[in-house]
Amino acid sequence: MYSSLVRLQNVFGLFTTVAFVVAALIAASDFITPRAPTVGTLKTTNVQVVNGRPHYYSSKKEEYAIIKFSLDADLSSLFTWNTKQVFVYVTAEWPSSLSSSSSSATKGGLNTTAENQAVIWDSIITAPSSDHLANIGPAAMKKLRKSAAGKSIDPSRGKLTLKNQRPKYQITYPSGKIAETDNVVLRLHYNVQPWVGILTWNQDRDFGSWKQLQGGLSKAFTLPATKKKATAAGGAKS
Amino acid sequence: MAEQILDQIRDVAEGQIDFEGQKLVELISNVALTVVGALAFIVGYINQDIKLAVLIALGGTALTFLITIPAWPFYNRNPVKWLPVGGSQPPPPSLQNLIVNEKSLG
Numbered sequence: 504m505y506s507s508l509v510r511l512q513n514v515f516g517l518f519t520t521v522a523f524v525v526a527a528l529i530a531a532s533d534f535i536t537p538r539a540p541t542v543g544t545l546k547t548t549n550v551q552v553v554n555g556r557p558h559y560y561s562s563k564k565e566e567y568a569i570i571k572f573s574l575d576a577d578l579s580s581l582f583t584w585n586t587k588q589v590f591v592y593v594t595a596e597w598p599s600s601l602s603s604s605s606s607s608a609t610k611g612g613l614n615t616t617a618e619n620q621a622v623i624w625d626s627i628i629t630a631p632s633s634d635h636l637a638n639i640g641p642a643a644m645k646k647l648r649k650s651a652a653g654k655s656i657d658p659s660r661g662k663l664t665l666k667n668q669r670p671k672y673q674i675t676y677p678s679g680k681i682a683e684t685d686n687v688v689l690r691l692h693y694n695v696q697p698w699v700g701i702l703t704w705n706q707d708r709d710f711g712s713w714k715q716l717q718g719g720l721s722k723a724f725t726l727p728a729t730k731k732k733a734t735a736a737g738g739a740k741s
Numbered sequence: 742m743a744e745q746i747l748d749q750i751r752d753v754a755e756g757q758i759d760f761e762g763q764k765l766v767e768l769i770s771n772v773a774l775t776v777v778g779a780l781a782f783i784v785g786y787i788n789q790d791i792k793l794a795v796l797i798a799l800g801g802t803a804l805t806f807l808i809t810i811p812a813w814p815f816y817n818r819n820p821v822k823w824l825p826v827g828g829s830q831p832p833p834p835s836l837q838n839l840i841v842n843e844k845s846l847g
């Protein structure tokens with residue numbers, strides 16, 4: 504500590520140590536905060552399968568499923584002071600016909616019989632502390648900031664009410680054929696992204712005060728056949 | 742003339758403090774940073790506001806830097822008492838009989 508430079512180095516070193524300990528405490532405080540996310544309804548409202556091209560100049564046409572859905576969920580208990588954003592996504596899942604064929608693995612909400620999984624819709628819900636990072640224009644940003652009204656935790660964040668929501672993504676299968684697939688279900692997933700700490704997804708069982716997502720699965724439905732030009736084939740409703 | 746100013750600047754930049762001052766700086770920096778860290782976490786947790794916690798932590802750290810890094814006068818209150826240059830009595834003979842290069846010393 505004999506010169507200013509040495510003092511600077513030593514005090515800065517102590518600062519990084521203290522910062523690390525405080526961050527660890529903040530991350531640990533998440534584990535003692537209970538979580539109880541629930542889903543009221545998750546159902547399809549309109550399902551159709553259309554023929555389309557993957558890209559503008561693709562020569563081959565593939566079948567795409569457009570699954571519109573309604574969702575009513577309360578994820579507000581996921582928002583603590585350490586929550587930066589919650590990434591919520593809805594997937595359509597169905598078992599593969601050949602048990603040995605490889606399919607995408609599921610992350611969180613593990614259901615060993617579901618082998619095919621495709622995301623149809625997702626959204627980033629920012630906490631008030633990270634509203635300035637939301638990817639929206641200035642008018643919407645002003646509205647968002649105002650809705651938080653200076654509170655650090657806004658109880659209305661995480662309450663999702665979607666009616667007949669158009670999906671973000673139209674899904675297909677590598678073979679190009681997805682029409683008339685049986686036993687398709689919609690499942691809600693979430694990923695909590697903290698300011699400091701580990702990333703967590705929806706669990707398949709309770710961990711202490713963190714409860715499993717209640718009711719994140721829709722009823723099974725079947726994807727319809729593609730509409731023929733002349734005739735009308737109705738979509739299957741669950 | 743320029744040499745004098747440069748010397749002054751060098752002294753300020755070096756920021757030397759005496760040993761008692763160094764002990765004091767160590768104590769102050771440890772206590773201040775620990776208190777700032779604890780305060781930041783507790784206030785942040787009670788208000789459930791992480792921006793407030795970060796503000797307290799960074800602000801408190803800046804304050805600590807300001808208190809500990811420059812060589813303030815109160816760190817130089819116990820200067821080292823150096824012996825005068827030359828002109829003092831020769832050191833007393835030691836109890837050992839040292840022989841170096843066939844001359845006995847001490």
